[in-house]
Amino acid sequence: xxxxxxxxxxxxxxxxxxxxxxxxxxxxxxxxxxxxxxxxxxxxxxxxxxxxxxxxxxxxxxxxxxxxxxxxxxxxxxxxxxxxxxxxxxxxxxxxxxxxxxxxxxxxxxxxxxxxxxxxxxxxxxxxxxxxxxxxxxxxxxxxxxxxxxxxxxxxxxxxxxxxxxxxxxxxxxxxxxxxxxxxxxxxxxxxxxxxxxxxxxxxxxxxxxxxxxxxxxxxxxxxxxxxxxxxxxxxxxxxx
Amino acid sequence: xxxxxxxxxxxxxxxxxxxxxxxxxxxxxxxxxxxxxxxxxxxxxxxxxxxxxxxxxxxxxxxxxxxxxxxxxxxxxxxxxxxxxxxxxxxxxxxxxxxxxxxxxxxxxxxxxxxxxxxxxxxxxxxxxxxxxxxxxxxxxxxxxxxxxxxxxxxxxxxxxxxxxxxxxxxxxxxxxxxxxxxxxxxxxxxxxxxxxxxxxxxxxxxxxxxxxxxxxxxxxxxxxxxxxxxxxxxxxxxxx
Amino acid sequence: xxxxxxxxxxxxxxxxxxxxxxxxxxxxxxxxxxxxxxxxxxxxxxxxxxxxxxxxxxxxxxxxxxxxxxxxxxxxxxxxxxxxxxxxxxxxxxxxxxxxxxxxxxxxxxxxxxxxxxxxxxxxxxxxxxxxxxxxxxxxxxxxxxxxxxxxxxxxxxxxxxxxxxxxxxxxxxxxxxxxxxxxxxxxxxxxxxxxxxxxxxxxxxxxxxxxxxxxxxxxxxxxxxxxxxxxxxxxxxxxx
Amino acid sequence: xxxxxxxxxxxxxxxxxxxxxxxxxxxxxxxxxxxxxxxxxxxxxxxxxxxxxxxxxxxxxxxxxxxxxxxxxxxxxxxxxxxxxxxxxxxxxxxxxxxxxxxxxxxxxxxxxxxxxxxxxxxxxxxxxxxxxxxxxxxxxxxxxxxxxxxxxxxxxxxxxxxxxxxxxxxxxxxxxxxxxxxxxxxxxxxxxxxxxxxxxxxxxxxxxxxxxxxxxxxxxxxxxxxxxxxxxxxxxxxxx
Numbered sequence: 001x002x003x004x005x006x007x008x009x010x011x012x013x014x015x016x017x018x019x020x021x022x023x024x025x026x027x028x029x030x031x032x033x034x035x036x037x038x039x040x041x042x043x044x045x046x047x048x049x050x051x052x053x054x055x056x057x058x059x060x061x062x063x064x065x066x067x068x069x070x071x072x073x074x075x076x077x078x079x080x081x082x083x084x085x086x087x088x089x090x091x092x093x094x095x096x097x098x099x100x101x102x103x104x105x106x107x108x109x110x111x112x113x114x115x116x117x118x119x120x121x122x123x124x125x126x127x128x129x130x131x132x133x134x135x136x137x138x139x140x141x142x143x144x145x146x147x148x149x150x151x152x153x154x155x156x157x158x159x160x161x162x163x164x165x166x167x168x169x170x171x172x173x174x175x176x177x178x179x180x181x182x183x184x185x186x187x188x189x190x191x192x193x194x195x196x197x198x199x200x201x202x203x204x205x206x207x208x209x210x211x212x213x214x215x216x217x218x219x220x221x222x223x224x225x226x227x228x229x230x231x232x233x234x235x236x237x238x239x240x241x
Numbered sequence: 242x243x244x245x246x247x248x249x250x251x252x253x254x255x256x257x258x259x260x261x262x263x264x265x266x267x268x269x270x271x272x273x274x275x276x277x278x279x280x281x282x283x284x285x286x287x288x289x290x291x292x293x294x295x296x297x298x299x300x301x302x303x304x305x306x307x308x309x310x311x312x313x314x315x316x317x318x319x320x321x322x323x324x325x326x327x328x329x330x331x332x333x334x335x336x337x338x339x340x341x342x343x344x345x346x347x348x349x350x351x352x353x354x355x356x357x358x359x360x361x362x363x364x365x366x367x368x369x370x371x372x373x374x375x376x377x378x379x380x381x382x383x384x385x386x387x388x389x390x391x392x393x394x395x396x397x398x399x400x401x402x403x404x405x406x407x408x409x410x411x412x413x414x415x416x417x418x419x420x421x422x423x424x425x426x427x428x429x430x431x432x433x434x435x436x437x438x439x440x441x442x443x444x445x446x447x448x449x450x451x452x453x454x455x456x457x458x459x460x461x462x463x464x465x466x467x468x469x470x471x472x473x474x475x476x477x478x479x480x481x482x
Numbered sequence: 483x484x485x486x487x488x489x490x491x492x493x494x495x496x497x498x499x500x501x502x503x504x505x506x507x508x509x510x511x512x513x514x515x516x517x518x519x520x521x522x523x524x525x526x527x528x529x530x531x532x533x534x535x536x537x538x539x540x541x542x543x544x545x546x547x548x549x550x551x552x553x554x555x556x557x558x559x560x561x562x563x564x565x566x567x568x569x570x571x572x573x574x575x576x577x578x579x580x581x582x583x584x585x586x587x588x589x590x591x592x593x594x595x596x597x598x599x600x601x602x603x604x605x606x607x608x609x610x611x612x613x614x615x616x617x618x619x620x621x622x623x624x625x626x627x628x629x630x631x632x633x634x635x636x637x638x639x640x641x642x643x644x645x646x647x648x649x650x651x652x653x654x655x656x657x658x659x660x661x662x663x664x665x666x667x668x669x670x671x672x673x674x675x676x677x678x679x680x681x682x683x684x685x686x687x688x689x690x691x692x693x694x695x696x697x698x699x700x701x702x703x704x705x706x707x708x709x710x711x712x713x714x715x716x717x718x719x720x721x722x723x
Numbered sequence: 724x725x726x727x728x729x730x731x732x733x734x735x736x737x738x739x740x741x742x743x744x745x746x747x748x749x750x751x752x753x754x755x756x757x758x759x760x761x762x763x764x765x766x767x768x769x770x771x772x773x774x775x776x777x778x779x780x781x782x783x784x785x786x787x788x789x790x791x792x793x794x795x796x797x798x799x800x801x802x803x804x805x806x807x808x809x810x811x812x813x814x815x816x817x818x819x820x821x822x823x824x825x826x827x828x829x830x831x832x833x834x835x836x837x838x839x840x841x842x843x844x845x846x847x848x849x850x851x852x853x854x855x856x857x858x859x860x861x862x863x864x865x866x867x868x869x870x871x872x873x874x875x876x877x878x879x880x881x882x883x884x885x886x887x888x889x890x891x892x893x894x895x896x897x898x899x900x901x902x903x904x905x906x907x908x909x910x911x912x913x914x915x916x917x918x919x920x921x922x923x924x925x926x927x928x929x930x931x932x933x934x935x936x937x938x939x940x941x942x943x944x945x946x947x948x949x950x951x952x953x954x955x956x957x958x959x960x961x962x963x964x
Binding site for chain 3: 793794795797798801802804805808813814823824825826827828829832834835838839841842843845846849852853856857858859861862864865866867868869870871897898
């Protein structure tokens with residue numbers, strides 16, 4: 001998996017703060033933005049986010065290039081509807097040389113990894129034979145396992161990103177989309193540190209957990225000083241072995 | 242594939258017409274709806290849809306139970322963002338006895354079908370072995386081909402449905418989601434005949450085609466008196482054999 | 483103000499529960515809905531709403547006829563974007579015999595009410611004269627005060643309604659949209675009691691208040707056994723007299 | 724009315740083209756964007772917009788500072804739901820020194836303008852007296868005419884902007900929001916000329932008019948070589964004098 005921040009609103013926090021102040025000022029946004037300082041912008045955003053005035057965050061928008069995640073993962077990703085997607089098409093792009101995502105629970109288990117790799121190889125061979133038999137790409141891909149890698153460009157505004165991080169940085173999310181979410185978070189934190197200061201699962205962002213009964217390893221990790229973003233190496237939260 | 246209309250707005254066209262008339266009347270919707278007749282509702286809807294006043298259609302909403310479509314198909318389906326989805330989870334539901342969708346281009350080709358069935362069988366066996374090796378369902382499913390069947394409940398309003406039908410009833414859409422779209426259309430046509438009277442691809446709904454250079458078989462079919470909905474038996478539009 | 487529930491998803495809670503169960507079941511929604519009981523549906527909804535699985539609620543949709551609220555109020559209302567609106571047009575409907583909303587803080591103050599009524603009367607006269615002078619309705623209405631009454635038909639799904647109630651039933655919301663929100667809530671509570679059981683401002687629905695420093699009268703009212711919905715008679719939360 | 728482009732996606736057309744090409748390429752967006760030229764981006768966008776592949780346009784986003792439009796106008800504006808708004812609040816900002824928008828049909832008519840100005844003056848006086856009588860701003864504003872000026876910050880993506888221009892640059896739209904739409908269009912055209920090349924009402928963008936029976940002056944204007952954006956000086960389309 002490779003995640004890059006392709007583009008984002010220039011000076012996102014100044015813009016958000018200027019938009020926010022427009023609500024309470026006699027002056028228009030175009031005048032406010034000329035005078036607002038980074039420090040004041042930061043203070044205002046903190047205050048408004050805390051009291052739940054989240055709509056102002058929508059003015060800042062972030063575009064990611066996501067590479068080499070599985071179609072299992074993107075099927076979850078595109079369920080987030082307040083976002084824009086452009087995804088590699090399996091109808092137009094051949095999967096003959098496709099790569100695959102290996103789940104950590106399989107990578108860690110020699111026997112599992114062996115049969116996993118074998119079936120992927122056979123699937124690829126079947127895919128190629130189907131093409132040779134005249135089956136179009138869009139149908140041949142029906143044999144391709146959900147581990148198959150895909151690329152996708154995603155645009156989300158900061159408000160939706162906070163919601164996305166709340167759900168997908170949580171240990172209840174599957175490991176792959178969780179790893180993706182943490183990488184996206186680390187990228188936007190660099191360019192909008194105030195907006196995303198407390199972003200993450202509710203246990204981090206709000207200090208509460210709506211599913212307390214669920215045995216979660218995140219807090220333990222945090223206590224041990226673990227690197228949060230590195231979640232694809234942690235045990236999977238749903239590992240029932 | 243099995244598609245049922247699980248639920249819908251009662252008297253959808255009366256409601257839409259009452260909402261529409263609220264815009265032009267001194268009376269509120271609650272009074273208008275008591276007096277409006279089916280005939281007048283139908284006339285008003287036709288007129289307003291024709292001139293592009295589509296927002297009124299959003300007041301009528303339709304919920305479908307969709308059964309036995311592939312995950313390849315639902316990955317396309319859930320890209321329609323103005324809708325609500327509840328989909329069978331591969332994290333919580335085991336795929337040990339899963340069924341698979343066979344594309345017509347494969348079903349029609351004995352050799353293709355044979356290797357298709359073989360790889361599906363092997364994938365299923367690998368899935369089971371991975372579970373035995375302690376891999377959780379959510380990871381074992383990475384080997385499962387995209388042909389795997391899934392169930393999903395979908396709610397869309399009439400305006401978004403018209404847009405969905407425009408894109409997905411078109412011969413450019415893949416055969417599976419096209420078959421799904423036509424079935425959904427035939428179901429809503431029974432309960433909201435005026436709203437969906439001209440629904441379908443732009444060649445039907447608007448008499449134009451934005452992709453004229455594309456060799457489309459739909460019009461030929463229509464000329465031959467073919468049953469439009471029965472598109473999964475037609476040649477695939479992207480069959481380049 | 484008059485609010486009526488014009489239409490809603492039949493058996494909304496059974497539908498929501500059937501959609502929810504589709505996620506965790508091998509069976510499709512069409513089979514699940516035949517077997518699910520009201521009691522089980524209620525239990526499932528409570529559980530899922532509690533842990534934050536709110537998307538299932540979107541399958542139930544509610545349409546309101548709202549009559550006699552001010553344009554000041556509807557300008558706030560239509561800011562809720564996940565909803566459908568059909569509003570009386572001031573371009574097509576004459577305001578010659580328009581009625582006006584009187585804020586409680588003005589109704590309670592004889593002198594204020596007097597000058598309020600006088601200016602409304604004069605505005606109406608000016609409106610009529612402008613029409614006589616050949617000014618079209620859409621421009622003559624520029625003199626009409628924001629208190630002018632309007633009718634609107636609104637469709638929202640249960641998830642968005644919960645969000646709407648969270649913001650607009652709160653004492654921080656203006657009295658008019660707050661009164662509207664409480665009336666809408668009392669209407670949907672009758673037909674979907676489980677979904678809306680804890681609906682309302684965060685102090686009610688979640689037991690927390692993101693703006694604790696704000697001097698709120700809601701809890702005091704509740705303690706005194708006050709009728710919550712009757713908020714247009716309470717002191718206005720922003721009354722700085 | 725003053726409209727400024729506060730912020731926008733840097734190199735919007737390169738980003739859109741890179742996202743678009745991701746769908747048809749083995750390479751991820753992050754690699755594509757490094758190689759794509761302005762010329763190729765332009766060519767690709769033209770082709771895809773023509774065949775209706777509009778979702779790619781959503782990756783480019785534009786933020787406007789809008790100053791001095793009427794609340795009548797913003798009530799229409801905020802009905803566009805795929806957008807983000809931060810508007811000057813009449814609850815928190817006093818209207819004592821408010822300005823007002825004068826419709827051209829009134830500005831052109833000495834008698835109309837006179838009675839228009841008189842009622843605005845009286846409304847302002849009543850507003851001030853209400854504040855003195857202890858009525859809070861949020862209620863005193865009920866007497867303020869809809870002509871009252873407001874400021875608003877608006878963020879829309881290019882796809883929604885095209886839709887907005889289609890509806891609001893049309894002669895059927897009211898003169899004020901039409902003037903606003905044309906100014907917004909002239910601003911984005913400078914920074915994304917290919918995307919907005921054919922933007923405007925359907926008669927311009929698509930060469931068709933869904934309301935042919937409507938007596939429209941736009942084409943006549945165009946024929947006479949009129950400046951399209953300057954629509955607030957044209958006769959009002961609904962002027963029935």
